[in-house]
Amino acid sequence: MQLTDGAHHPVVVIGGGQAGLATSWQLSRHGVDHVVLEADRVGAEWRNRRWDSFCLVTPNWQCRLPGFPYDGADPDGFMVRDEIVDYLENYRQAFDVPIVEGVRATRLDAGFRIVTTAGTITAGQVVVATGPYQLPKIPRLAERLPVEQLHSSQYKRPEQLPDGDVVVVGTGQSGCQIAEDLHLAGRTVHLATGSAPRVARFYRGLDVVTWLDRMGYYRKGIEEFDDADAVRLRANHYVTGRDGGRDIDLRKFALEGMRLYGRLIDADRDTLRFADDLKRNLDHADAVSEGIKDSIDAYIAAERIDAPEEARYKPVWHPDTAPETLSLQGIGAVIWSTGFRRDDSWIRVPVFDGQGYPTHRRGVTNVPGLYFIGLPWQHTWGSGRFGGVADDAQYVAERIVEQRAGVHWIAGLHRTVA
Structure with a gap:
C-alpha cells in the first residue's frame, strides 16, 4: 500500500x-x-x-x-x-x-x-x-567511562562484545535475562542491581501467570489502585521463559560466580561506585515473589482447588558485604539495561x-x-x-x-x- x-x-x-x-x-x-x-x-x-x-x-x-x-x-x-x-x-x-x-x-x-x-x-x-x-535511557555518568558501552536494545549475543568482564547495569527483565545470557556463555558478569521485583515461574503445579490470570489480576483496571501513577511506573518482575521457563535467581548466579553489587551511583574513568543496598534489593525481590505465592495460596484455599503443595523458596546465598567499588581494569563492556523513555x-x-x-x-x-x-x-x-x-x-x-x-x-x- x-x-x-x-x-x-x-x-x-x-x-x-x-x-x-x-x-x-x-x-x-x-x-x-x-x-x-x-x-x-x-x-x-x-x-x-x-x-x-x-x-x-x-x-x-x-x-x-x-x-x-x-x-x-x-x-x-x-x-x-x-x-x-x-x-x-x-x-x-x-x-x-x-x-x-x-x-x-x-x-x-x-x-x-x-x-x-x-x-x-x-x-x-x-x-x-x-x-x-x-528512546533508550542512559545516565550521563556513562560519558565518563572509557570502555565500550551499549544499551540493552543494542545487545544481540555474547560474541559481539570485546574480551573481558561485562558490567550489566539494571535488574529489570532485560538486565537479568542479558546477565543470564552472558553468564551461561561463560562470561564473567558484574551485575548492578536495582529495586525491580522478581516472580517465580511455576508454583503449586501451574505457571504463576496462569494462576494470576485465573485470579483476575490481569483484568484489574488501573483506576482500582490507590496509587495509579506509581503503578504505571513500576518495574516488571524478572523471570524467564528460556528453555521452557524458570526462575531467575540472582543468588544462585552469585554462587556460580556472577558478581553482584548494589545500585550504581557514580563513576569516573577508573572506577564504578555502588550504593550499599545489595542485600535490600535481593530481599525485596524475594519478598515480592513470596507475597505473590501468598496470594495464590489464599486463592487456592478460598476456591477449594486441589493443587499440590510446594515448599517455599529458601535463599541459597547471602552477601557478607556489599562491594562499593569496581575497577574498570579488565572490563570489556558495559550494558545499560536502564529502560526507555x-x-x-x-x-x-x-x-x-x-x-x-x-x-x-x-x-x-x-x-x-x-x-x-x-x-x-x-x-x-x-x-x-x-x-x-x-x-x-x-x-x-x-x-x-x-x-x-x-x-x-x-x-x-x-x-x-x-
Whole structure:
C-alpha cells in the first residue's frame, strides 16, 4: 500500500506493532476506513531491539490478538524472537491490514494534519500506537567511562562484545535475562542491581501467570489502585521463559560466580561506585515473589482447588558485604539495561500533563478524535501486551465509531452533539 501526499483518511493509526494491528482489526470489524503508518516494518521492535536468545516471559496462550489467538502446539511454552515476528507478520497477512511500511510520522498538528516522510496527510481521527519504548535511557555518568558501552536494545549475543568482564547495569527483565545470557556463555558478569521485583515461574503445579490470570489480576483496571501513577511506573518482575521457563535467581548466579553489587551511583574513568543496598534489593525481590505465592495460596484455599503443595523458596546465598567499588581494569563492556523513555515531541497537540505523559482515560484524550493505545497500564496490566491489548483496541475503536456518530468522549465523560 502506498501513501498519497495530500490525502485525507477517516482514521490514521500511527504505529504497526501489536497495538496498532489490534486497533486496525477492530476498526475493520466496525467497517471504519483507515490506514496504519509504520516507520519500519511490522514487528520492528521485536526484530531490532531484542537479543538472539530472547523469548517471551508470558506463556504462548496469552498471545491472543483479536481474531488470531495462538493456535500452535505449545500453548504453555514461550515463543522466541523470530516466532514472535512471524506471529505478527501472519496476523498482518491474515487480515490484509491496510498498512504503509517505511513511513514515519514526524509531526502531528492540531486539526490532525500529519507530516510524514512520504508527504503530508490529514485525518478525521488519529490513534497513536507508537508504544512506550522509543528512546533508550542512559545516565550521563556513562560519558565518563572509557570502555565500550551499549544499551540493552543494542545487545544481540555474547560474541559481539570485546574480551573481558561485562558490567550489566539494571535488574529489570532485560538486565537479568542479558546477565543470564552472558553468564551461561561463560562470561564473567558484574551485575548492578536495582529495586525491580522478581516472580517465580511455576508454583503449586501451574505457571504463576496462569494462576494470576485465573485470579483476575490481569483484568484489574488501573483506576482500582490507590496509587495509579506509581503503578504505571513500576518495574516488571524478572523471570524467564528460556528453555521452557524458570526462575531467575540472582543468588544462585552469585554462587556460580556472577558478581553482584548494589545500585550504581557514580563513576569516573577508573572506577564504578555502588550504593550499599545489595542485600535490600535481593530481599525485596524475594519478598515480592513470596507475597505473590501468598496470594495464590489464599486463592487456592478460598476456591477449594486441589493443587499440590510446594515448599517455599529458601535463599541459597547471602552477601557478607556489599562491594562499593569496581575497577574498570579488565572490563570489556558495559550494558545499560536502564529502560526507555517516550518521545512525543512530534505531537503538537495539547494532551500531555506536566511530566509529559498523555492525559487520557483508557486511551481517550481530552482532544476529541485523538487516542493512544499500547501504553503501560493504559487500563490493565495487559495493555500493550499480547494478552490484553485486544480489550483496549476494542474500547478505542468503539469510541471512534461513537465520535463519528456525534458522541464525544472527553476524559471519560461524554456528550452528544446535536
